[in-house]
Amino acid sequence: MKLFREILFPLIAVLAAFIVGGIVVWIIGDNPFETYKLLIGSAFSWPDGIGYTLFNATPLIFTGLAVAVAFRCGLLNIGAEGQLYFAAFATAWVGIKFGGVSILNPSTGQAVVSPFANLPAVVLLPLCCMVAIVAGAIWGAIPGVLKARFGSHEVINTIMLNFIAVALLSYFTQYHYKIPGDAIMQTAEIGPKAFLPTLGRFIPGLPARIPLNIAFILAVIACVLVYIFLWKTKWGYELRATGANPSAAEYGGVSIRKQIILAMAISGGLAGMVGINEVLGYRHRYYDGFSANYGFVGIAVALLGRNHPVGVFLAAILFAILLRGGIFVDAFTLHVSKDIVDMLLGIVIVFVAAEAMFRGPLKKFGLMRRAKV
């Protein structure tokens, strides 16, 4: 019964969001069924559809897990966006400085940035991945420490840290790590030894142009590890106990302050892994403003996935399908633009948050037993 409800409510929320979205599409003069066919149907072709869907899902799995871990500790991490930016820049920085890259001023020929070292790939790649995780964890731990030490609310602090991260990194990009004269706000390319191979190299039939890379495998591993951590270890038990009932947990000898900092650090580290996919696996540089609201969509992914790794994985796939489908909607419908995806995401979030609204009708149809008061 419990599992049934865990699956039922997210499904109803998505369905309800699609109905509302469909009505909007109908009002503005397109055929909702055609639109949804474009939005979802394009995801299942091999290799492009499936390749791009899994590639788009990768950052959402990371941010979804990030939000879910914090949620399990009773914290709302709205700062995954800032954490993943900070981590992406950090990993790009290591890829440049330890990947043997000199950034030259094209007009003078002088080096603006000189590398510290030119490490071999076996060392550099794991180092870059670790740096992404650690940098994300540090940026995530800041609001954790602020909450544990001063009691200030993590929601406000994570929002503020998002803006601070964006401004700080845009400064470093613009003034220090951009190739002088480059009109685009992006750093120089990282050393080729820090490139994460695409999966096309290992899977026959998957062309190399599809950016799906090893980061997706890391995302699947992260799902498994988060599950093991939360439900099979003492630390995970303490973290969940803190989220379920802080005073009881404290009475049982759990240090709530430590749990808050730990949860936010893990959450930030998971968000930071987006940098692995984006910088090491795809763009090979830090690109200012690359995130398509991954941090915020992560909230929807976690909620819809019921803060469980399996649910997060499935919800991330669903949203990835929509994100890719949006491009086709843009191209092949008369009125509806790809912004319909943002709209649907927003409605899904509100519906999942306010799931109580479906409880009344469900009771009426006898699908749910009346809760005992």
Place this chain on the structure above:
Amino acid sequence: MRQIFTLSLVFSTIRLSTPLVLAALGGLYSERSGVINIALEGLLLAGAFTAASVTFYAHNPWIGLAAAIFAGALVAYLIALACIRFKADQVVTGTGINILFLGLPAVLSGALFLSSGSTPQIPKENLLPALSRFLPFMPEWRIFTDVSSVSLLALVMVLVTRYVLYRTPFGLRLRAVGENPEAADAAGVSVNLMRYIGVMLSGALAGIGGAYLSIGQSSLFTRNMASGRGFIALAALIFGKWRPVQTMLACLLFGFADALTTQMQGVAKLPSGEDIPVQFILMIPYVVTIIVLAGFIGQSRAPKALGIPYQKER
């Protein structure tokens, strides 16, 4: 330095603070009643888009403004419905609304105007007017009367809010349900009704702020034109300790920081001859908020029942 600290800096501070003041005042009504309003950003966008679209068709900014107020209050009603009636998580709901209004205006403008996310230009005579429109007889005061009428409205709203909050029974009840809903309930105040009103007022005020963005400060709606102002307003509300006048002063400070960045570009230099990176000035409001929240500059205490849905005892 002379080139930076000019009278025009004062006026661009007022201009840039106006939407912040309105949104932050809106947040104040909601949060004082006990409902976190993280959706100010989305409400600003809702107001901005509605104002621009309606004005485009109606050729009258006041109808556009009224529509923006209505739209803001309507969206806020939906937030209140989710958060109060269905006890949805207030922060999550607000985040959902923010994402929704990244998409919805763009979808609608694509359909209405066949554009990719913006409304057509609105002619200057159909924009919300400056004060000089009403005071044509004092041209020598032109520099003061060039201020938008909405800026004056924002100032008036601050004073009205101060009066309402601290001098009327309504204000007392609003504050009571945000601090101690059980006691307010016992005294016969309908907690949920007060919260509905608080949240809807926040939508209406943010709607005005949004209208100012699209048909006051500029002449069309563009995608994501609030660009974080809703969050800065939230920061100002915290910095202003959830009080009307202090919140306005915080908005002026943040607006000043914003005005300074535009004014400084290409003018101010470090002693070494390099530009001062504007990014560090842009960060000021956010850093200040974190410091204030941590309690380093005085205590900023949130309403006690903020974020907690009210469950009546049976």
